[in-house]
Amino acid sequence: MTTVRLIADDEASPQVRAVFDDIRAVRGTDYINNFWRALACDPSLLAATWSRLKDVMAPGALDPLVKEMVYIAVSAVNGCEYCAHSHTASARAKGMSAAMYGELLSVIAMASQTNALASAMQVPVDEAFRS
Amino acid sequence: MTTVRLIADDEASPQVRAVFDDIRAVRGTDYINNFWRALACDPSLLAATWSRLKDVMAPGALDPLVKEMVYIAVSAVNGCEYCAHSHTASARAKGMSAAMYGELLSVIAMASQTNALASAMQVPVDEAFRS
Amino acid sequence: MTTVRLIADDEASPQVRAVFDDIRAVRGTDYINNFWRALACDPSLLAATWSRLKDVMAPGALDPLVKEMVYIAVSAVNGCEYCAHSHTASARAKGMSAAMYGELLSVIAMASQTNALASAMQVPVDEAFRS
Amino acid sequence: MTTVRLIADDEASPQVRAVFDDIRAVRGTDYINNFWRALACDPSLLAATWSRLKDVMAPGALDPLVKEMVYIAVSAVNGCEYCAHSHTASARAKGMSAAMYGELLSVIAMASQTNALASAMQVPVDEAFRS
Amino acid sequence: MTTVRLIADDEASPQVRAVFDDIRAVRGTDYINNFWRALACDPSLLAATWSRLKDVMAPGALDPLVKEMVYIAVSAVNGCEYCAHSHTASARAKGMSAAMYGELLSVIAMASQTNALASAMQVPVDEAFRS
Amino acid sequence: MTTVRLIADDEASPQVRAVFDDIRAVRGTDYINNFWRALACDPSLLAATWSRLKDVMAPGALDPLVKEMVYIAVSAVNGCEYCAHSHTASARAKGMSAAMYGELLSVIAMASQTNALASAMQVPVDEAFRS
Structure with missing residues (x-):
């Protein structure tokens, strides 16, 4: 159940069709996943989001697989069911092994716990970390 | 201002001293950063946290620098000031360039926005993502 | 699946019945949505929550539709499936058009990404923003 | 203390200068606030963020002041100190009165509490909310 | 730096004065902490928040100290600096020992990590937990 | 739907079997809940998580029921469906009454709203809270 209708190919406007x-x-x-079919409720939001995603996730100083793993981490912390699934699938398609996923999960869990501890105790930032 | 006193070396108990x-x-x-001096308020929590962190952040299937970047991502989303600073410093010490940091920030920003969109619209997970 | 039983009309206590x-x-x-039937597990929490909601969401300096859109934004960021659905339905009933919803989603996405960037980089607040 | 240096006008590259x-x-x-001077550490991220923000926050189906209030709500929930300050200042500059701000705060508080309740009890979404 | 002025006693309206x-x-x-002086920017929000807080934190089926520790946990996860400090101070005033605080921090850290893991992997809820 | 396969007893490795x-x-x-069967995708993460959980949740300066209620609070704020269910079930098994649960929910809701208010207004921490 979504708050908007998922737009099928045959009802897509020309602007939506171009993004698809x-x-x-x-x-x-040929597969268009549900996120884009939902975003198509607002063609300009769809176009802007896809355009930026395409740029951001392209190879650069960071490997695309590293980017997917960072995406999984953000999505887990935000509790986003959809993104956890879609980016875990993407990471696997780009070569994430079971061992890599296990270590990724371990870092996410570790960071979540030290974040909570630092926030609970309100630890002051060390001068030594000043860039 | 922290909720607990930061434990100095000369007041550390033997258990705390061993962790330091x-x-x-x-x-x-020789530098012990504030997070550990704060955690020293509970020696068993200090020991357990350090022991696990040491294992999790060690080289493995993922490069230590990749782990630091995932740590930054989690910390940014959790809004943890301390961890954002400490792990950005660590990532730089392990070789994160300005270009890598810029791409990391871009992925964090991208994921944060699509997470919010997927949550707002409650997009159903595609069958195609089933592992 | 909920952690408490949803209270039906015929099992409601007088205090719960009065709120319904x-x-x-x-x-x-005549429709009572599930949130209130779940809250009815604690009659005083039910009464306090409904009483406050009624006051807060009434017309005032802000239009009720604006209030519903703010509610959607908060619910999306908190990842609350129930509230995303219920308040999107309420906002539509109060006149939110597809164009308004698209712009609302765009602002939520924009804010989510700049929040994450400001938190990752720990940007210091400008003196100029001092009220 | 920020994780990157704030870029002053006289050290800005041509691409950064164009965005400024x-x-x-x-x-x-003439004032450029710190967020943009920090983002300037990555000129393409700066350009993309500013370009999108300019579009999203422009008048449209929603009033710019409504957009600023939604921005405040998202920023409060994400615990973003910088954005809470900058967008509260922007909202005031666009006409947010004390009464409007008080009601905005009341809705943010209300939504935060019902979000937490719905998540704690995992209330199932009513069929009646199906769009 | 706060987004509103902290209301001093001599500028408080009668409604604000009554709450103080x-x-x-x-x-x-005699001490009124900053949270209430800030909330006083909206007298009805101030009155409603204080009235509810007074009821919720009173002794009941749960001990007031347990309630303060739950408050600390929520505040840590939400990354609320103010509330982490104020409720840790309150818990100590109500008898929270260093050992209790250490265990509280340990549970907060534990829950934060398993929450992140369950969200990352999207573990399905067991039928056995059905109430 | 989970991102990993739930490991059944007859396919568990010796390390996983020992934890089970x-x-x-x-x-x-005899019942092993899904969280552990999912974590079994990474035996060392499974072993470390279980070992730490066992220590943290054991009786100590805090009662195990208090710990479960803190766990529920953290899980609600993080929006973790799985943990909300599993720890509410655990708390009930340890004696949480309906009245206790109602008060727990009330505190979670109260803290969530004051956290949001303090973050929105960025209330400065009182000197009086300095430990």
Whole structure:
């Protein structure tokens, strides 16, 4: 159950259709996942989000797999069910092994606990960390 | 201002002292940052947290720098000032360049926005993501 | 699946019944949504929550529709599935158009990303913002 | 203390300078707040963030003041000190009265408490909310 | 730096003054902490918040100290600096020992990490937990 | 739907089997809940998490029931569906009455709202709270 209707191909406006076509071309698959079909309720939000995602997740100073793992971490902390699933699937498609996933989960768990401790105790930042 | 007193070396109990010594040995520095001096208010919590952190952040299937970047991501989303500073410093010490940091920030920002969108619209998870 | 039983009309205590009756009168509908039937597990919590909600969401310096949109924003960030659905439904009933919802989603996404960036970089607040 | 250096005008690259100039032109002020000077550590992130913000916060189906109030709500829930200050200042500059701010705070508080209750009890979404 | 002015006694309206007087009477101290002086920017929000807090934190089926420790836990997870400090002070005033605080921190850290793990992996709720 | 396969007894490695056996022994039940079967995707994460949980949740300066209620509070704020259910079930098994649960929910709701208010207004911490 979603708050908006998922837009099917045959009801997509030309602007939505253009984004769907670009998603297909960039990813090399015909499949458009639900997130984009939901965002299509607002064509300009859809276009802006896809355009930025395409740039941000492209290879650069960081490997695309590293980026997917960072995405999983953010999504877990935000408790986003959809993004946890979609980016875990993406990370696996880009080569994340079971061992890598286990270590990723371990870091997420570790950071979550020390974040909570530092916030509870309100530990002052060390001068030594000044950049 | 912290909720507990930061424990100085000369007031550390033997159990606390042992952890401080191990932190110094593992990191190759004499400096003990405030987080550990605050956690020393509870020696068993200090020992358990350090022991686990040491294991989790060690090299493995993931590079230590990747782990630090995941740590930064989790800390940013949790709004943890202390951890954002300490792990950004650690990541730089392990080789994070300005370009890598810029891309890391971009992924964190991207994930935060799509997480919020997916949560607002409650997008249903695609069957295609089933592992 | 909820952690408490949803209280049906015929098992409601007089205190619960009085709140249900007031919800019906204020909203002009016979329907009591699940949130209130769950809260009824604690009659005083139910009464206090409903009484405050009624005051807060009434017309005032802000339009009730604006209040519903703020409610959606808070619920999205907190990842609250129930509240995202119930308040999106309320906002629509109060006149939120598709265009308004699209812009609301865009602001939620924008704020989520700049929040994450400001927290990651721990940007100091400008003196200029001092009220 | 921030994790990056705040970029002053005289050290800004041409790409950064162009964004700073546009911020000044759009806002009709010479003042560039710290968020943008921090983001300037990554010129493409700076440009993308500013470009999108300018579009999202412009008048449309929602009034710019409503957008600022939604921004405040998101920032409060995310615990973002910087954004709470900067967008409260912006909202006031756009006409938010003390009465409006008081009601905004009341809605944020109300939503935060019912979000927590719905999440604690895991209340199932009513069929009646299906769009 | 706060987004509103802290209201001093001599500028308090009669409605604000009445709440301040009640806080003093209930707590047996002349000191009014900043939270209430800030909330006084909206007298009805101030009155509603204090009235509810007084009821909720009173002795009942749960001991007031247990309630303060739950308050600390919520505040730590929400990253609320103010509330972490004020409720840790309150808990100590009500008898929280160093050992109790250490165990409280340990539970907060434990829950934060398993929450993150369960959210990352999206573990399905067991039928056995159905109430 | 989970991101990993839930490990059944007959496919558990010796390390996983040892943890499952210890869970059964400590809890005095044959039932292993899904969280542990999911964590078993990474045997060392499973072992570390269980070992720490066993220590943290044991009787000490705080009663085990108090610990479970703190766990519920953290899980509600983090929006963790799984943990809200599993720890509410545990708290009930340890004696949490309906009245206690109602007061726990009331404190969680109260703290969530004052946290949001303090964060929105960025109330400065009182000197009086300095430990």
